[in-house]
Amino acid sequence: MDILVLKCGGSIMDRLSGDFFQSLKELIRNGIQPVIVHGGGPAINSMLALYNMPPKFKDGLRVTCERTMQIVETVLSGQTNRKLVGMLDKTGLKAIGLNGSDGKCLQAEYINRQELGYVGKVTSVRKETILVWLKEGFIPVITPVASGADGARLNVNADYAAAAIARELGADRCVFVTDVEGIIIEGSVVQETTPGEIETHISSGNIYGGMIPKVQSAMDLLSEGIGKVMIVSGKKAFYSKGKWNGTIIAAKEGIKK
Numbered sequence: 001m002d003i004l005v006l007k008c009g010g011s012i013m014d015r016l017s018g019d020f021f022q023s024l025k026e027l028i029r030n031g032i033q034p035v036i037v038h039g040g041g042p043a044i045n046s047m048l049a050l051y052n053m054p055p056k057f058k059d060g061l062r063v064t065c066e067r068t069m070q071i072v073e074t075v076l077s078g079q080t081n082r083k084l085v086g087m088l089d090k091t092g093l094k095a096i097g098l099n100g101s102d103g104k105c106l107q108a109e110y111i112n113r114q115e116l117g118y119v120g121k122v123t124s125v126r127k128e129t130i131l132v133w134l135k136e137g138f139i140p141v142i143t144p145v146a147s148g149a150d151g152a153r154l155n156v157n158a159d160y161a162a163a164a165i166a167r168e169l170g171a172d173r174c175v176f177v178t179d180v181e182g183i184i185i186e187g188s189v190v191q192e193t194t195p196g197e198i199e200t201h202i203s204s205g206n207i208y209g210g211m212i213p214k215v216q217s218a219m220d221l222l223s224e225g226i227g228k229v230m231i232v233s234g235k236k237a238f239y240s241k242g243k244w245n246g247t248i249i250a251a252k253e254g255i256k257k
């Protein structure tokens with residue numbers, strides 16, 4: 001079974017194009033089984049604003065108090081996940097929404113409870129909860145909320161959640177869908193890059209902000225044997241007529257997309 005883990009970023013969630021869904025259809029026709037993990041940072045920020053709660057981040061992770069955690073779960077699980085499952089359904093694709101804490105699919109530990117509150121790092125993925133749906137021909141759509149050992153819900157960065165899921169499923173490919181066409185350096189989309197080049201671009205400030213958890217996850221996955229990691233845009237086709245569009249990050253040069 002060829003599995004593709006696709007992370008859909010909050011930056012693009014409301015702007016996913018018809019071509020994006022056509023790409024998914026073509027992949028499925030070619031025997032690839034997608035698993036989707038979604039984000040939703042901007043939607044969480046909008047809901048927090050309604051409660052006059054300014055968003056706070058530390059090293060790219062949301063500082064999450066108990067009240068914020070309730071809002072994170074309400075927005076991600078109750079709105080974003082529903083919306084995405086609805087869009088897939090409308091396109092004629094069978095999808096099933098899962099909260100990461102359903103069936104203890106995602107288990108996590110606190111990263112630093114004092115500094116970040118209810119923020120987790122995935123420690124294990126119960127893959128049966130995902131595989132059971134794949135076998136039935138559904139696309140699992142997973143919200144990055146995990147169960148902590150103490151029963152608390154933990155907020156997990158969606159890029160890292162997608163990487164943990166790709167790793168556990170032994171996915172063939174992990175694709176980060178975002179609002180840019182790939183890694184852009186000096187105004188041009190890079191077609192292919194390697195961990196060595198990425199480290200240089202991070203040091204020079206050419207890769208920054210929300211792109212960092214994606215390339216960090218990519219480098220971790222490559223070192224663990226997931227051979228193909230991509231950054232693609234949700235505004236256009238990321239796969240069409242058997243060809244991939246976007247940046248491929250490969251362990252060494254010359255890996256075909």
Ligand SMILES: Nc1ncnc2c1ncn2[C@@H]1O[C@H](COP(=O)(O)OP(=O)(O)O)[C@@H](O)[C@H]1O
Nearest residue numbers: 009010011178180182183184206207208210211
């Ligand atoms: N070198 C780069 N190439 C492209 N985008 C970059 C780069 N460095 C930083 N970024 C930023 O990363 C953003 C994508 O990350 P983010 O906003 O967190 O999206 P998502 O919600 O999809 O995870 C881009 O919109 C861009 O502003």
Ligand SMILES: CC(=O)N[C@@H](CCC(=O)OP(=O)(O)O)C(=O)O
Nearest residue numbers: 010039040041061062156157158
């Ligand atoms: C701990 C942490 O930061 N969690 C993220 C989860 C959502 C997410 O990752 O959404 P994007 O993919 O849109 O960034 C958050 O609360 O925003």
